[in-house]
Amino acid sequence: MCGIVGYYGPKEPKDVIVSGLKKLEYRGYDSAGVAILDHGTFKLVRASGKLTELQKKLETEKFDGHIGIGHTRWATHGVPSERNSHPHKVEGISLVHNGIIENYQEIRRELVESGATIKSDTDSELVAHLIAREVKTTHDLFEAVRKVLPRLTGAYSILVVWEGQSDTMVAFKNGPPLLIGFGEDETVVASDIQAIINYTNRVVYLEDFEIARIRGTACDIFSADGKPLKKEIHLIAWNAEQSEKAGFKHFMLKEIHEQPRAVANAIAPHIDLASMSVKLKNVGFSASSFEQVDKVNTDEDWVETQK
DSSP states (O other): OOEEEEEESSSOHHHHHHHHHHHTGGGOOSEEEEEEEETTEEEEEEEESSHHHHHHHHTTOOOOOSEEEEEEEOOSSSOSSSTTOSOEEETTEEEEEEEEETTHHHHHHHHHHTTOOOOSSOSHHHHHHHHHHHHHHHOOHHHHHHHHGGGOOEEEEEEEEEGGGTTEEEEEEESSOOEEEEETTEEEEESSGGGTTTTOSEEEEOOTTEEEEEETTEEEEEETTSOEEOOOOEEOOOOHHHHTTTTOSSHHHHHHHHHHHHHHHHHGGGEETTTTEEOOTTSSOOHHHHHTOOOOOOHHHHHHHHO
């Protein structure tokens, strides 16, 4: 689980993004980074370790742009290191990712065979390579993302920017949450409401296989096949403190109510809706492992053992 923040607006992107990442540090704290527009290019600043390490690096950094993305990481593919930190940048494409790309080995082989230079051990960088390749022909970030989306298998939420359209962010997801907040002349994208609520209480929840194109303060949302969608803007009634508990009275109650979503996010990558089957890839189980199972205990079995 990782945390994503994106910002466009009149405030210093560095300040808004770091503030948001602080709120999301519970989602990952082994490395962090930002990509912020500066003199026409997205400048990367990344650090291994807790968010404070990134903050130290950013103290002397200045950016003249008003758009940027940031990330705090919990390592899945690739050890915790600055090299594996997000954002990843490939030929003007900068990208942050929360989730797991299950078919990353297949994509990696394809990219290596085509001559791509892969700098990290992550599955996330591979998506940046795919988008960078497509944008050479589409000359449009949104269309490049649309072409890449069918290639990805797994659970992911991704936010990407491109120097060729430096006023634009594109967000898309399948599984992990991604929200878009609309403030006064500013737009904030984040993995959770905590990173948004200090700036606005007007949010849209991105659904699976939807793509958001954020150009300045304008936001258009489309289905995966490019059809425009009308999305409801939700007004959040919580304040910043309440948002950390998602409106629940206390954190334990919040965690109890989050269990169905957590379970759904865990199993979603292994369900093939097309064939209505379950495929347990990369989870350490084989068919022979299941053949050795004699009994699966139920809640009732457990209760009986306690008597």
